[in-house]
Amino acid sequence: xxxxxxxxxxxxxxxxxxxLLIASNVMIWNTDANMTLKAINIVVTxxxxxxxxxxxxxxxxxxxxxxxxxxxAPADGRxxxxxxxxxxxxxxxxxMMQISIFMSPLSVHANWFPISxxxxxxxxxxGRHVAAYLPKSSSENExxxxxxxxxNGNRIMAQQVAGAMARRIVTYAAVGHACSINEQMGFxxxxxxxxxxxxxxxxxxxxxGESTKGNETIIARLPDKK
Numbered sequence: 001x002x003x004x005x006x007x008x009x010x011x012x013x014x015x016x017x018x019x020l021l022i023a024s025n026v027m028i029w030n031t032d033a034n035m036t037l038k039a040i041n042i043v044v045t046x047x048x049x050x051x052x053x054x055x056x057x058x059x060x061x062x063x064x065x066x067x068x069x070x071x072x073a074p075a076d077g078r079x080x081x082x083x084x085x086x087x088x089x090x091x092x093x094x095x096m097m098q099i100s101i102f103m104s105p106l107s108v109h110a111n112w113f114p115i116s117x118x119x120x121x122x123x124x125x126x127g128r129h130v131a132a133y134l135p136k137s138s139s140e141n142e143x144x145x146x147x148x149x150x151x152n153g154n155r156i157m158a159q160q161v162a163g164a165m166a167r168r169i170v171t172y173a174a175v176g177h178a179c180s181i182n183e184q185m186g187f188x189x190x191x192x193x194x195x196x197x198x199x200x201x202x203x204x205x206x207x208x209g210e211s212t213k214g215n216e217t218i219i220a221r222l223p224d225k226k
Contacts, residue, residue: 007056069150074196082100089145114219
């Protein structure tokens with residue numbers, strides 16, 4: 001039986017919630033509430049804490065690829081957008097292909113680097129918290145951008161986008177540092193999405209509505225650099 005691991009981003013949250021739940025249970029059990037209400041409170045307490053612990057689960061995943069141009073899914077979720085778009089941040093309006101993965105509250109919310117390479121650029125943008133499945137969330141929501149230069153010189157952008165519930169994006173990428181598939185890029189707390197912006201002539205291997213598994217599903221292949 002595999003041991004369930006909790007992501008480090010959840011340690012403090014789970015500790016604080018445990019204290020609050022214990023305090024609320026002590027208060028209720030010290031009142032004159034009937035046993036039915038007290039029993040319901042215990043069930044709700046365990047269910048709530050179990051869900052939050054489930055949200056912060058941290059599965060161990062590794063993938064081996066023999067082609068450095070392969071783009072691997074950075075997140076669990078569902079493909080909600082595949083479309084050409086002009087990318088102005090860092091790329092100055094270059095036309096690229098956008099592939100977006102929407103993560104529900106039930107998805108694993110750890111994010112992996114989609115390809116090995118060198119981190120050229122990172123930036124965190126403050127913003128709104130509209131539903132992450134909406135197209136405008138890519139440009140209006142709180143988001144963190146990471147640009148990676150791959151082995152053959154291609155450059156891609158990975159964008160972590162906060163959703164309606166999310167209020168904090170954690171990014172581990174650092175400019176000038178090497179990154180690799182099988183390494184986590186960050187974590188988004190509660191509902192969210194990840195956008196990938198890759199060269200327009202890349203080969204796409206997924207379809208709209210298709211489910212993805214972070215650090216396992218092959219998303220696309222970058223073109224060979226001429």
